[in-house]
Each structure stands twice: as structure tokens, then as C-alpha cells.
Amino acid sequence: MNGAVAFPLDLPELSFLATGDALVRRSVLPSGVRILSEQVPGARSATIGFWVAVGSRDEQPETFGSTHFLEHLLFKGTASRSALDIAVSFDGVGGEHNAMTAKEYTCYYAKVRDRDLLMAVDVLADMFTSSVIDPTDFENERGVILEELAMADDDPTDVTSERFFEAVMGGHPLGRPIGGNPATIRAVTRDAVMRHYRANYRPQDLVITVAGALDHDLIVEAAQRALSAAGWDLATPARPVERRTGGDTVIERGSALSVTRRPIEQANILMGVPALSATDPRRPTLSVLSSILGGGMSSRLFQEVREKRGLAYSVYSFAPSYSDAGVFGLYAGCSPSRVTEVAELLRSEFRRIGADGVTDDELRRAKGQLSGASALALEDSDTRMTRLGRSELTLGEFADLDESLHRLDEVTADGVRELASDLTSRPLSIAAVGAVDESLFAGLEEEPSAA
Missing domain, CATH: 3.30.830.10 (Metalloenzyme, LuxS/M16 peptidase-like)
Structure with a gap:
């Protein structure tokens, strides 16, 4: 292939x-x-x-x-x-x-x-x-x-x-x-x-x-x-239902800040922006960006938030995609007293990649992580079955492991920086649940030019 x-x-x-x-x-x-x-x-x-x-x-x-x-x-x-x-x-x-x-x-x-x-x-x-x-x-x-x-x-x-x-x-x-x-x-x-x-x-x-x-x-x-x-008519010709229209649809932010007060020990924070659809050719670049920012124990967020400061146990990034839209998000769970500090770190690390880019070592490490994870996942027939379903329903094409690794290998440091710069220019939303209030996030949801 x-x-x-x-x-x-x-x-x-x-x-x-x-x-x-x-x-x-x-x-x-x-x-x-x-x-x-x-x-x-x-x-x-x-x-x-x-x-x-x-x-x-x-x-x-x-x-x-x-x-x-x-x-x-x-x-x-x-x-x-x-x-x-x-x-x-x-x-x-x-x-x-x-x-x-x-x-x-x-x-x-x-x-x-x-x-x-x-x-x-x-x-x-x-x-x-x-x-x-x-x-x-x-x-x-x-x-x-x-x-x-x-x-x-x-x-x-x-x-x-x-x-x-x-x-x-x-x-x-x-x-x-x-x-x-x-x-x-x-x-x-x-x-x-x-x-x-x-x-x-x-x-x-x-x-x-x-x-x-x-x-x-x-x-x-x-x-x-x-x-x-079961009584289904399989003799009458019918064309399979059309796939959803691809391309990024316009997303209008629902709110800049959503805080749900709960009397619990830890505050849960999610912040992020509209991102890329499933068929966007920059998806491999987004995977690399997510890996560098919050994809493992060597990622920037893990090192800055957990290892250097001990502010959270769980901290990561994620990037779900759909036929015409996507989301890029950052998560951390921390003490309510450290919410402002943690939220500022999440936002600043995200913006720093858009402003300063990533190192060659980070790029190499991210590609290695994603390549290995992709190969290991395919040891499971569940993953392969799901890949077939997503290929048919959403993507309209099948990319095997070799093709996926080829696309990953073509990701460049400049591409990661440009994508991060694009994403950080989009309206940021923050959601939090815990013993916190809106004042702890004052100004964090503002656009980069106003920060």
C-alpha cells in the first residue's frame, strides 16, 4: 500500500x-x-x-x-x-x-x-x-x-x-x-x-x-x-448515505468562562479553543503539538505543572475531531487555592509554543511517542475495527500504519509553531468545577492582544 x-x-x-x-x-x-x-x-x-x-x-x-x-x-x-x-x-x-x-x-x-x-x-x-x-x-x-x-x-x-x-x-x-x-x-x-x-x-x-x-x-x-x-429489503438498490460535509465550520463561542461550584477537594480545569476537523491535513501536526504540550511525562505541561511545581497529579492535552469541527483542550486537576497559578501555566505554555516554537528534540520525541503508540494500538483488533469504521464514516479513506507514520514524519517544527499560533489566536474558553469562583480566572479568557 x-x-x-x-x-x-x-x-x-x-x-x-x-x-x-x-x-x-x-x-x-x-x-x-x-x-x-x-x-x-x-x-x-x-x-x-x-x-x-x-x-x-x-x-x-x-x-x-x-x-x-x-x-x-x-x-x-x-x-x-x-x-x-x-x-x-x-x-x-x-x-x-x-x-x-x-x-x-x-x-x-x-x-x-x-x-x-x-x-x-x-x-x-x-x-x-x-x-x-x-x-x-x-x-x-x-x-x-x-x-x-x-x-x-x-x-x-x-x-x-x-x-x-x-x-x-x-x-x-x-x-x-x-x-x-x-x-x-x-x-x-x-x-x-x-x-x-x-x-x-x-x-x-x-x-x-x-x-x-x-x-x-x-x-x-x-x-x-x-x-x-430480519425482513430487510436487500434487493432494492440504494446508495449509501452521503458522508457529512468536511471542512471546518464556523464555531461561535458559547462562553468565555463557565464555573460550577462544588464542595470537593480538587478543582478541575479545562481550557481550550475550536480546532481542526477530522479531514484537515494539519491533523498530524496537531497530534505532534498535543504530544509536546501535554502528551506524556516528558511534555511541557507535565514538567512545568507537576514535576517542577507539584501543583497537579493529572495534567494533559487532548484534541478530539469531528467531520466539520474539532477542539483542542488542556486539563489539570489541582487544589482550589492553586487554581489561578495552574490556569495561568496552562495558558502560558500553550501560547509559548505559538510564539517561540518547539525544539528539534521535542519534535523528535513527539514523533517517536506517536509512532510507537500507533503501532502498539494496532496490536488490538478493537482499534483496527474502529479505524475501519472511522475511515468509512468520516474520513472517506483508509491510511494504514505506514501511511500514518509517513504523514507524521512530514510534520515540521515550523508547522507546529504556525498551528499553535493559529490556535492561540482563537477565542479561549475555560470551564472549572470545584470550590472556586469566577474571580480566580479574571483576565485569563482574554485574547492574546489584551492579555
Whole structure:
């Protein structure tokens, strides 16, 4: 493989060898169902995921939280399997199964031995297509989700994260909580969730990705058999749903400062700015920037905040990306009495890279860290399965390890400085949770020219 491989929606079949002689195959069925696999030499297990490109950003006001609600409900049983039957199917073979709801997609997945992979296809297909969403189960699960939200609200890091995204993203749908809130969960109706289910779980929405020990042709046959048995029309031609439009959308800051007072021992601080979309060619540069600033024990933030001053136990940077937007953020947890000092350090180290750049040694170390982490992550079939899903749903192309390392190797110190300068010129938002008040952050959210 030389360079990234494009995934056109109208290409029925595609196959190629990726790093380590992994065979990647992609089939787009006439019904619009897309099936991607990565056969890994020497593997004895596989991870499979059933994806739809529908997340919390796609919900209507009357259905906030319904995507996550539906994710729960698909485990509650079908016409042919009870919730216990689904659980036993995987527990009985030592497998794992779960699901994840994100801002732009939902995925139901399982990890099993190679001998049990076709069983996993059958069970996941049944869950995905044929959930009955029994009214009693619906009400029971409403209570479960309210408890999940309550648990998250008791976790100050979760609360800080939610306030941070609201502050940075403003009224953009990406700023909303994935799980909704207690009021929307109490208000949502079974009919609304059912409409959401029927509108978004169709052949042209479904992407199946599998990585590990597998036979692509057998998976395609098993998937078609299971989907047809569920009553899906696989004979009528349909084009897969279009990917979201790429490129950076305009983000209007929700607030410069969001402080939530809590009588807890530690203050949690997040600060950051709108950043890069998933398809922005500067993503490798942002990864290097994040690594240098807050990506490990040798990073600037770890050294300045923890090692030299002992102000925090946890301090790091992060850079989630979406189809048309992204965020770059810095986190630290510290004593409420040291909040101002820590927040100033986070901001000053961020700005210092934009003003002064990075050293050759920092650049080399960051590339080494990211290269090694990428290679180690691919030892796990879960990571490979997720990479296939993200490639299909968001990126529209597949970059193997060699291509990813090539892109990383092309990052320059000048590129890191220029990107940091760009990001530090954007409106900064700060979110904090703890025994603190707004006065402790006075002036920190101001633009560089006013600082």
C-alpha cells in the first residue's frame, strides 16, 4: 500500500494489502450496506462492529438523548431473543459485547474467538434490525439512564467536560451532551425513539467493520442472511448515505468562562479553543503539538505543572475531531487555592509554543511517542475495527500504519509553531468545577492582544 486508499461510495468491491500484510476488503452491497474487513495474519480472535453515522448532534430538540437511549434499548431483546439470550450468546463463549454512542455515530460491537464470529454477526444483526423496544423495558431503561446521568453528574471530571464543550462550541450541536439531560430523558417518548430508530437504521445507513481472524466472504454471506431474515429489503438498490460535509465550520463561542461550584477537594480545569476537523491535513501536526504540550511525562505541561511545581497529579492535552469541527483542550486537576497559578501555566505554555516554537528534540520525541503508540494500538483488533469504521464514516479513506507514520514524519517544527499560533489566536474558553469562583480566572479568557 502506497498512500491512503479512497473509499468511494459507488465502488462495489475493493481490496488491498496494508501494513504487516493485513488484507483489507470492502464490499458495498446493492442495498447500500457496507462491509469492511481487515484480516490480520496470526490473529485468533476478531472484533466486529455495526455502525450508523447518527449521533447526538443529529437529534431534534424533542429527542435530545434519544440516540443514547436507543443504544441501551437494542440490548433489551428482539422477537427471537430476550435480553438474557443476547447476554448469554457472548458470555457463553467468553466474548465481550457492548455499544458506544458518540456525537457523530453509534456502534454496537463484540469481540470473540474466530470460531464464534459468525454467531456474533447473527446476534448483532438481530439486535440492530429487530429490537422490539417493549414499553415496559422502555420505562425500566429510562430509570437506568437517569441513574447513569446521575453518576456522571457526581463525577466532577465529567461535569467539567460537558461545561467545556458547551463553552467552546456554543449553540453548535456538537456542544450538546451525548446522553441528553434528566429533563429530556424524562420527557422523551417511546414513539419518538421508535421514529428515530426507523429513520436511521436502514440498509443504506449500516456499516459493518470486522478486524482480526476472519473470512470476508463468509461475513458478507452471514450478514446478508441475517439481515434478510430480519425482513430487510436487500434487493432494492440504494446508495449509501452521503458522508457529512468536511471542512471546518464556523464555531461561535458559547462562553468565555463557565464555573460550577462544588464542595470537593480538587478543582478541575479545562481550557481550550475550536480546532481542526477530522479531514484537515494539519491533523498530524496537531497530534505532534498535543504530544509536546501535554502528551506524556516528558511534555511541557507535565514538567512545568507537576514535576517542577507539584501543583497537579493529572495534567494533559487532548484534541478530539469531528467531520466539520474539532477542539483542542488542556486539563489539570489541582487544589482550589492553586487554581489561578495552574490556569495561568496552562495558558502560558500553550501560547509559548505559538510564539517561540518547539525544539528539534521535542519534535523528535513527539514523533517517536506517536509512532510507537500507533503501532502498539494496532496490536488490538478493537482499534483496527474502529479505524475501519472511522475511515468509512468520516474520513472517506483508509491510511494504514505506514501511511500514518509517513504523514507524521512530514510534520515540521515550523508547522507546529504556525498551528499553535493559529490556535492561540482563537477565542479561549475555560470551564472549572470545584470550590472556586469566577474571580480566580479574571483576565485569563482574554485574547492574546489584551492579555
